Amino acid sequence: MTSPTKIGQVKTVQVDTGPALSRRRYTKVDPIPWWLKVLGGLVVAFFVLPTLVVIPMSFSDATTFQFPPKGFSWRLYENFFTNPVWLDALGNSFLVATLTAVLATVVGTAAAVALSRLQGRTAQFVRTLLMVPIVAPAIVVAVAVYISFLRWQLTGTVTGYVLAHTAIAVPYMIVSVTGALGGFDPQLLKASASLGASPLRSFVRVTMPLISRGILTGAIFAFIVSFDEVVIALFLRSPTFQTMPVQMYNSVTVEIDPTISAASSLMVAAVTIIFILPQLRRGRRGRRQESHADDT
């Protein structure tokens, strides 16, 4: 018998750091060689620098596109925040992306949980079918959506945008939640049931907390998929309802307005913040668990 009195006195406080911890362990066992680090740095630079180029340009005081930018001014941001066309577009994009994220979270989580219980060929088939929106050419999806939405009179409406964006966002949600469910022990649901919890209660108290990271990641992806989406948005736009990407497209092809570099910078900033937020949240939760203060 392990003597419980002794163990009881040892108050080791350890935080469930999850994947972060195991990542650190891998590093120790198998150090990353310097050339791999350099290569990694180059790849990051290649992907990130072009995006970051727009940021200095957005502070230029020139009236046309110039690189490297000349002078410094907030003029382009002023333009952006005083022009109702830009502001409406930004508002519309946030609205559509938020609603899409909510709808895709509900639908995608439900679908992923259901799929995880299915086995065999049917499940495999359904899984593949649900991935179609990811692999199908965007223009094909857009045309199909456009034709159907014309008939249902959904073009240029928030509902139309949200439905179309949800359709393309749900697969990301499913992938993300399915991944989280892979590490979920279904025996926990049996335990929960034996302890008196209905299937719904078990989902809320056991499944959801344990796959919350997957749900959150999926929701962020859904938000960004919608926020970035251009092709369908171009088809669905109406004179009174446009999203940010569409307005940006207009501003380059129709008006040649340098305000777009401010708009682009704001998009980059928004997307980056949305990606970083959950990391901060995770840090807070870790600390909370450590203090054993919560009582849920």
Place this chain on the structure above:
Amino acid sequence: MTRETTVKATEPSSGTGLGTEIRLAGVTKDYGLASPAVDDISLTIEPGEFMTLLGPSGSGKTTTLNLVAGFETLTAGTISLNGADVGNVPPHRRNLGMLFQNYALFPHMSVAQNVAYPLRERKAGKEEIARKVADVLELVQLTGRDGDYPSQLSGGQQQRVALARAIVFEPKALLLDEPLGALDRNLRSALQVEIRRIHREVGSTFVFVTHDQEEAMNLSDRIALFNNGHIEQIGTPQQLYTEPETLFTARFLGDSNVFELGQAALDEKVAQDGESWIVEPGTVAAHPGVRASSAIVVRPEDVEVAGSRDAVPSGANAVRATVRDVEYMGSYRTLLLAMGAGGLPGRARTSALRGEYAIGDTVVIWWWPRAQRIVAA
């Protein structure tokens, strides 16, 4: 033992934890495989009894337990708790505690939160929860670990938390599916003692699944021995060991020397054979229900070893054997034998006082007919 308890059929209520009778009648589960996983099992588990479902891998023990818990649906038959048919009651309303081999603790909840889980689901008050959690953690000797998370506990401690969680709501019965299977030997026996103690203190019905015969012998009031989806024999550990009804039972529990009879033994011809073995007239053929397919079973501790046939007392049955190996076990030693003309593997327990035997010696193994069991193959 037979206490009358009336419970509504659909809602086995909490609080009537003590002494639930579990009755299985004609229980069958067919997954559509070659043979049903559980095949027409009838079994009554008495209130407060510690019943073990013992059997080899794949014999249907877990399936039976899952049927009782409600995680599988019956193909045929009925299961009732205290006389109330629970066939259509979902698992979360059956009020049965369950323990799993891999503990199944909720990793995102502390020890206290895990143990409080079933009480929360039953809408217990804050003070009641605090009191019951403290009491049950004391019962499993984990006082002071309330704030720890499962990942901070050893396997044995985790299983004790799971045990606390499974009994804190006073379930009608506790179902345990190889709860000690993942633990090392020392911890296993320590937890066996603990489980026995808790069974005594709680007084509830325990249904314990294992494939470890020693564990089953140590813990159980009665054992139901499973083989291939049916129950081979039900009885106390003592009964199963000393009065096996089938060859399977004899072989599964403890070591046995087995002689398959064949027609010659029935005709009592073996006695005259004299070459390899001697069966006293009347000790086999006269046995009720004996058939050519039956077998004689004798435990290694019930046989004596003699140097030659002349040393065998009259009235005893005997067989010639060669010593293949000697295992020294401290207070006694076991001879591993090749018996009879066919060289059947056998064992005899002996001691230095009764004579030394070396590998290669030819000996005669004998036993009194009352020590032998005649079982169906």
